[in-house]
Amino acid sequence: MNAEILKDSAWLGAGLILGTGGTFFLRELFVKNDPDSQDLKEELTEAQTRLDAKSREIKTLQDTMRSAVSPMDLAAALAGIVSIVTRYMEVDLVAFLLLDEASQELVTQPGAYGLEKEEQIYKISLLEENASSVRTFKTGKPFVAGDAQDDPGVITHYAKLWEIRSLIVVSVSKQGHSWGVMRVGSRKPYAFTQEHVELMSAIAEDAAIMIEMSVLNQQLVQDREQLRALSRMKDEFVSTVSHEFKTPLTTLAGFLGLMLEGEIGPVSEDQKRFMLMARNAVERLSNMVSDLLDISRLESGMKMEMKAFSLIPLISSVVESHKLEAVSAKKEIQLNSPKDLPEVFADPKWIAVVVENLMSNALKFSKSGGRVAISIFDKGDCVETIVEDDGIGISEEGLSHIFEKFYRAPNARELNILGTGLGLAISKKVLDLHGGRLWLESSLEKGTKAHFVIYSVNRYGGPGQQRTGKMQEA
Ligand SMILES: Nc1ncnc2c1ncn2[C@@H]1O[C@H](COP(=O)(O)OP(=O)(O)OP(=O)(O)O)[C@@H](O)[C@H]1O
Ligand SMILES: [Mg+2]
Known part of the structure; x- marks a missing residue:
């Protein structure tokens, strides 16, 4: 031996x-x-x-x-592999030929080493069985020629063109899926051993993994683009339809009002009852339309018109607007505010929307004889408002979905409590645009506490100053 x-x-x-x-x-x-x-x-x-x-x-x-080598850009990844192989091994040709599905050809990839310009676009049809690349591509078996100039397994025309004597062709494949081949050549005859074949096969396997990752990545990018386009279309659709709904709804509400007041002529009790039902339905539709418009404006990155103002009068006026409804539902509303409260720095129009949503939820989801409390706290750099009710509450599972658009918890649906499921999604978006926070604490049958925090003017050293940093836990 x-x-x-x-x-x-x-x-x-x-x-x-x-x-x-x-x-x-x-x-x-x-x-x-x-x-x-x-x-x-x-x-x-x-x-x-x-x-x-x-x-x-x-x-x-x-x-x-x-x-x-980063697999995210396939051309750069292959060129990177080529340059590493040429740096580590004494070779005169390194090229990847990958399958072009449409033409069924193996096509030389950009970044090949040792090819003249016009040879860089070399491609070969899968029908050319006498080409070593095609055979390796089809069988997955490596091909080695000690002298390609005189080897029946090689198309000598190209070997001559590239002045290549030793040649290795290995398959670029993974788990039975073949992407193409890698060709490595040397001008020296019999320059390659089995070690080289092993090494090239291992590298080609890594290249196959990178190609697969890059293809998946391209697919992901395409899917994301498609989803973005669809989402934009949906937003435009919602916004256009909501606008179109607004005018006829206003007209309907106007005429119903005139009829109910007897301006058009005498109305019987039965007619009045039906007209009131129609007016309620119109009101619900109008609310839904304005919610849809709000969310579409907020999602398209609407700018908040920030200014310093006092939160107490804003909250008081929302409370006032719900007093009648609370009395008729035998619910009590309590407002607890400190004597001195710094002004907040926010967009009053949108903060009013938030307070209105939280108030309407607290009233809607509390039981007859229940109590709703709004409390405001000075937290120095910010002001915290808590809207608390002793109503039906939200389960733990429900709490995890509460800010999703159109989400309505099962207990609210079972009790036929009306709503679109947009109020909290809108409020959350508003608070996000303010750099503020909104969160809910709740337990089933016990009640709910909705907290929101916005910055006070203290944070800015006076109104009109720009804010820096993110809000901490209140
Ligand atoms: N205070 C609360 N008590 C119990 N459940 C609540 C309360 N606030 C919100 N929820 C639950 O969260 C869901 C989503 O609230 P959200 O305000 O977004 O929608 P909505 O009130 O159903 O409809 P909209 O506000 O669009 O008219 C509600 O349907 C309800 O299930
Ligand atoms: Mg609501």
Whole structure:
């Protein structure tokens, strides 16, 4: 037994695959059976050292490739691999040929090394079975030529053109899916061993993973673009339809009002009852339309018109507007505000929308005889408002969806309490645009506490100053 045997490519390949453990096994086997074992032992040890060095080399090369090459831009990734291979190995040609599904051709990818300009666009049809690239692509088996200028397995015309003598073609494939091939050539004849084939195969496998990642990434980018376009279309649609609804609804409400007041002529009690029902329905529709318009304006990044103002009169007026409704539903509203409260710095129109939404929820979801309390707290840099009720409450699961558009908790639906499920989504968006916070605490059948926090003028060293940083927990 001679160590030359290990130079035989098949052995070396097996050795590479088996790694250190494998050669140790071989050495033990031969040493035990050969009486003249000392020479053999040395040769095998030497072979093992070579193999270890080779595996380290492969690992270093793969690590370099993985850290230096980003799969997000496929052309750059392949060019990166080409440049690493040419830097680490003495080769004169490195090119990736990937399948073009439409033309069923293997097409040279940008960044190939060692090709003249016009050869950079070299492509080959999958029908050309005599081309080594096509065969490797179809079978997945590597192809090696010691002298491509004189090898029946190579189209010598191209080998001559590229002045290539040694040639390796390996498949760029992963889990049975073949993307193409990698060709590596040298001007020296018989320059490649099985080690090179192993190394190139490992690199081609990494390239296949990168190609797959890049294809998935492209797909993701496309899907995201499509979703964005759809979402824009939906927003435009909602906004246009809501605008179109506004005018006829105002007309309907106006005429119903005139009829109810008897301006058009005498109205019987029955007619009045039906007209009142119609007016309620129109009012509900109008509210829904203005909610839809609000959310579409807020989502399209509407600018808040910030100014310093006092929150107490704003909240008091919302409370006043609900007094009648509360009395007729036998509910009590309590307003607790401190004597001195710094002005807040916010958009009063949108903060009024938030207070209105929270108040209407507290009243809507509390039971007859219940109590709704609004309390305002000075927190220095900010002002916190809590709207509390002792109503039906929200489950833990419900709380996790509460800010989603059109979400209505199961208990609200079961009790047929009317609503579109937009009030909290709108309020959350408004608070986000203020850099403020909105959150709910609740437990079923016990009640709900809705908190919102906005900045006070203290934060700015006076009204009109610009805010910096993000709001901390209140
Ligand atoms: N105070 C509350 N008590 C109990 N459940 C509440 C309360 N506030 C909100 N919810 C639950 O959260 C859901 C979403 O509230 P949101 O204000 O967004 O919608 P809505 O009141 O149903 O309809 P809209 O406000 O658009 O008229 C409600 O349907 C209800 O299930
Ligand atoms: Mg609501």
